[in-house]
Amino acid sequence: MKKRGVSVARIIGVDLGTSNTYIYRKGRGIIVREPSVIAIDEEKSKVTALGQAAYSMLGKEPAGIKATRPIRDGVIAEFDVTVAMLHGFFVKAAGKGSLNRPNVILAVSNSITEVEKRALEEAANEAGARSVAIIPSPFAAALGAGLPIEEPRGSMIVNIGGGTTDVAVMSLGGIIQCNSVRVGGDEIDEAIASYLKRKYNLIISLTDAEELKRRMGTISPTAEEITEEVYGRDAVSGLPAAVKIKNTELKEPITEQLAKITECIRNTLEKLHPELSADIHDYGMTLSGGGALLDGISEYYSKKFGFEVKTAQNPLDCCVEGIKKVIELFPEAVSFNSK
Structure with missing residues (x-):
């Protein structure tokens, strides 16, 4: 069922990305700015960490705990885990104020199919949304x-x-x-990790590849050359190893x-x-x-x-700032699907 004219005070804007999630609430600004990562105790089916706390656990989880990114390539890869992550972010967005079952404006990539779009709507509903409106991320x-x-x-x-x-x-x-x-950024991280394995027999995690990209990644022809020691595991011996690489090497991947x-x-x-x-x-x-x-x-x-x-x-912040403008300037133009 589609509806318009919902209370602006009850609308939140959500940029649910593969890497990060941003949530805007009128009067409070961007109140969630977290990695799209969740950690779950698999035996108890209980959330143990969310956002940045879960991100810091990637690849370092103790037995029985799984830290994961449930959104991949802009779509849901793990439905129940996505619901749990969204619910946690909705609770954080509510804060101490009353925001029971918000109306959610969700920005999604133009590349997703109708089936993938419905899955995102359903996940938001199950996470606690009263109704969901979809707008294109590039818009x-x-x-x-x-x-x-x-x-x-x-x-x-x-x-x-x-x-x-x-x-x-x-x-x-x-x-x-x-x-x-x-x-997107994830594929660049994978390319960097593959390059280091191919050239130096050094295996690093995708999280480490992402951090390396942030620190040293450049495609500028005028970038000053810098060298950094990168730590990982030797692909042949399986032992801890380190290699020195230049930032200019990363241009290739x-x-x-x-x-x-x-x-x-x-x-x-x-x-x-x-x-x-x-x-x-x-x-x-x-x-x-x-x-x-x-x-x-x-x-x-x-x-x-x-x-x-x-x-x-x-x-x-561009995407969530755009949703903010929709909420503040023309919320009546958005059509919500209620559960």
């Missing part, structure tokens, strides 16, 4: 980045998340062209994954009408999401496509 990200999407000109956003990248061109308040690829995003951007541009193509050439495109924090990425894509590419001011 929310563009709003949050401050792009003038309501104007009669093309605005382009590339939202690089943990598991998916959404590329969209908008005009007059709607999405004109959109493409998605299930490549990173650009392998960025090539897939490049193709997605190119496919989107090739489908535009000439008028919109001219707008994008004049006004450029904006990068959002965690992937936009990669050193040198805006210059990389500007060189690839020959027009200005800029990174949003707070790329991690």
Whole structure:
């Protein structure tokens, strides 16, 4: 059943990402900003840690405890675990105030199927939502980045998340062209880990690969060369090992994954009408999401496509900031599905 006109005070905005979850509540701002990770005691079926606390346990869990990311490639991989994680985040969002069974606006990737979308709605309902509304992540990200999407000109956003990248061109308040690829920060982490194993016989966890990417990842041609010792396990002997690597080495595995995003951007541009193509050439495109924090990425894509590419001011918050604008400015435009 679809309904409109729900109380704004009871609406929360949720950016449920593969890597991180953000929740906005009117009057209190962004009140949840946590990794999308949960730890569960498998014998007791009890949540032992959530968010950052669970993230710090990845790969280090004691016997009987499982720390996991239940969202993969922007969709639910473990339904019951996702419900438990969302419920925990909803409880945190409620705080000491009364927010029993909130109405939830959920931003999701354009790449997901109707079946995957319904699974997300059902998970939110079972986690405690009274009703759920779905909006496209690139639309929310563009709003949050401050792009003038309501104007009669093309605005382009590339939202690089943990598991998916959404590329969209908008005009007059709607999405004109959109493409998605299930490549994001997680695939870059996997590529870095694979590179170290292939070149140095060093096995590191994906969590360590992610931290390495944050500290040393760059595709800037002018980046100062730095060297760091990386610790892991020798693939041959099985013993603890360490190797020294340069940040410039990481360009190879990173650009392998960025090539897939490049193709997605190119496919989107090739489908535009000439008028919109001219707008994008004049006004450029904006990068959002965690992937936009990669050193040198805006210059990389500007060189690839020959027009200005800029990174949003707070790329991690763009999507949830966009949901915030929907809640505050035009909540009546959102259609909620009740359980």
